[in-house]
Amino acid sequence: MSCDLPFGSWLSAMQAALRGEADAEVPCGDCTACCTSSQFVPIGPDETDTLAHIPAELLFPAPRLSKGHVLLGYDERGHCPMLVDGRCSIYEHRPRTCRTYDCRIFTATGLDVDAEAEEKFDIAVRAGQWQFSFPTDDDRRRHAAVRAAVRSLHAPSITELAVRAVESHEDFLT
Ligand code: SF4
Numbered sequence: 001m002s003c004d005l006p007f008g009s010w011l012s013a014m015q016a017a018l019r020g021e022a023d024a025e026v027p028c029g030d031c032t033a034c035c036t037s038s039q040f041v042p043i044g045p046d047e048t049d050t051l052a053h054i055p056a057e058l059l060f061p062a063p064r065l066s067k068g069h070v071l072l073g074y075d076e077r078g079h080c081p082m083l084v085d086g087r088c089s090i091y092e093h094r095p096r097t098c099r100t101y102d103c104r105i106f107t108a109t110g111l112d113v114d115a116e117a118e119e120k121f122d123i124a125v126r127a128g129q130w131q132f133s134f135p136t137d138d139d140r141r142r143h144a145a146v147r148a149a150v151r152s153l154h155a156p157s158i159t160e161l162a163v164r165a166v167e168s169h170e171d172f173l174t
Contacts, residue, residue, distance in 0.1 A: 007132040007139040010104060011146070014166055017100040024102040032086060033122035034101055038078035040071045043095045053093040054082065078119055103127045108143070109150050109162040141173060148172040 005013075017024040043050055043059070045068030051059075054072060058081050062069040072095065074080055082090050088098070106113045106127035114124030134140050146169045153168070155161035 005132065006135050007108070007143050008136070010108070010132060011142055011166065011169070014102055014105060014108075017102065018163060018167060020096070020100070023099040026102050026104065030086070031126055032083060033126045034098075034103060035080045035083045035088065036078055037121075037123050038074050038117070038119035039080075040073060041080065041095050041097050043070050043072060043097070045069060047096055050090070050093050050095050053090045058082075104130050104132075105162045105166060106158075108132065108146055109165050110147060111150060111158050111162050113158055142169060144174070145169040145172040 013022065013025065016022045042062055042065075043054075045051075051070075059070040059072060061067075062071045072080065072082070080088075082088060082094075088094055103113075103123050103126050106124070107130040112124065113120045113127060132139075132143070134143065146165050149165035149169045149172045150161060152172065153161060153164050155164050
């Protein structure tokens with residue numbers, strides 16, 4: 001499956017999403033892997049529109065974060081409770097985390113999301129299907145820098161390591 005995006009273009013868009021400047025534009029199709037993989041979705045107190053569209057009983061305080069930060073959990077199947085009939089029922093109001101989530105970050109970094117938890121198997125399958133194109137030397141240089149960042153950096157989770165590698169890859173450009 002192709003992203004139809006050169007690597008450098010995807011990387012720029014991913015960095016903008018991580019800075020909160022734009023939503024991640026992921027061609028998900030019918031895939032709902034990230035909504036059905038037993039993931040807690042953190043929501044900040046500033047996300048008032050999102051919070052207004054989620055029943056309070058589905059939210060609980062986020063451990064180790066200050067007052068007002070909450071988590072949206074998942075049901076006994078590992079599904080987000082806002083996923084209804086295979087679609088996000090609050091799509092226009094979805095949390096910031098959902099707006100910036102892009103499973104192609106695992107393809108880009110070469111990190112095996114499935115190694116973190118078997119509930120993430122569907123995300124790992126999806127990530128394994130993406131393919132980037134590398135039409136210029138800059139695409140190849142940036143890809144190598146992201147991979148070098150992964151080898152050098154440390155983080156408490158695969159996802160955080162992938163994010164840090166994307167955010168700081170320019171320090172690893174040769
Ligand atoms: S809020 Fe919507 S996009 Fe986010 S995990 Fe739930 S169903 Fe998926």
